[in-house]
Amino acid sequence: MIKKFQASTIAIAAALSLTIALPTSAQTVQDESDVEAGLELPNGQKFFGKVDPNTRRATAIVNGEILTGTDVEHRLSLLLAIQNASPSEAEKEQLRPQILANLIDETLQIQEAKANEIEVTSADVVSRAERRSQEIFRRPISELPTYLKEIGSSQDSFIRLVEGQIAWSRLLARNVRVNVSEQEVNAILDKLKADKGKTEYRVSEIYLSFNQQNQDAVVETSKRILANLQQGGSFAELANRFSEATTSSQGGDLGFVKPEVLPTSMAQALTTLGIGQLVTVPVPGGLSIMLLTDKKQILTTDARDSILSLKQISVNLPKDADQATIASLVENFNTKTRNIKGCGQVEEVAATFNGEVGSNPNLVARQLPPGLQDAMLKLQVGQTTQVFRDVNGVTVFVLCGRDQPKEAKLPTFDEIMVPLENERIDRRANIYLRDLRRDAIIEYN
16 A cells, blocks of 8 residues: 555656646647648549458568567557556457557667667666666566566567667657747746736546547547546556547646637536546547646645645555454544654554555645645644545555745746747657658568
């Protein structure tokens, strides 16, 4: 339970790392530089031979490099483990073509990096893989081969994934250049001044396009995605896999936006959502699954930006105990923890129940789940929250300290410019990858 709390804190912190509001579009918008000569499409088409894309096998040769069905199965198992997902066989069959497409892109990225003499050493890969193994699976890389084999994947698939990420990021750093003018940044600063006090919403979306022919199938897909999310699935992972918006590479995160920059249906739904709530709304050309992750008033001090120092006591409940025994233990735990007089007693109380203690001395209140945010901000230093119970045991949090948020100020010039540059780099990266696909020789088996 301690690890679960710490892992969720890291995930939420990563999702909330962007704090500057920038204009954004909810769906894919074509870059002007993408426009090429139009296609001359024939009328009354007649196809020779039988063409059935649904019979394509999940294997390919990419510029002479072979991707096997085993590669696809290993990567599928790896991603399902990362997402802690258990889809049906029918759902896995739908995922395999996308996994193959991802492997093709990854292969093209690694090949392009090598063609540009980008060096990715074994030491680079091992170092990154060690960190990722700890972050994702909570185990050292030495234990990873056995674990991955047990889940139907392999260390080679994990290492290849890491190598692709390193190669692509270094390639983009060398070859992709963007420009953000001083006038653009100053215009955003002026707009922030004018919008002071207005409410902004941090939104994530999964955009699915459809037409008359596939609308029913897309609606069914959206229902499955929504059910997965309601059961605890990762929004960022599902957005990366399914969303057709330009935000998919950021896990669907639009950042903080004002309702007026969104399609009308999204804007109307947004103001009715509570933090952490989901909704599916129709949008031009398709539908969007929206998640409200946060909201704030522009350039206004918010108590949820307070820095908290927390301790946590977690106690596992005996699995073979009867209900009366469990009820008595929970009641005793509740009584003892409510009588805690400051964080100095946490270890003593935890030892009474053979519990575990976790701590975080530098946590922004906004990073906590919405319900826990509200409870924590009402506490005095030294007080405890109510006891939280799940299938494994009971948990309580103790507030050890709280630093009030600093006065809200305009972001600096660089705090505006850097996200703008990153957004444009991402757009150019998508174009770069599209060109690699276009020029590649890919044979499907």
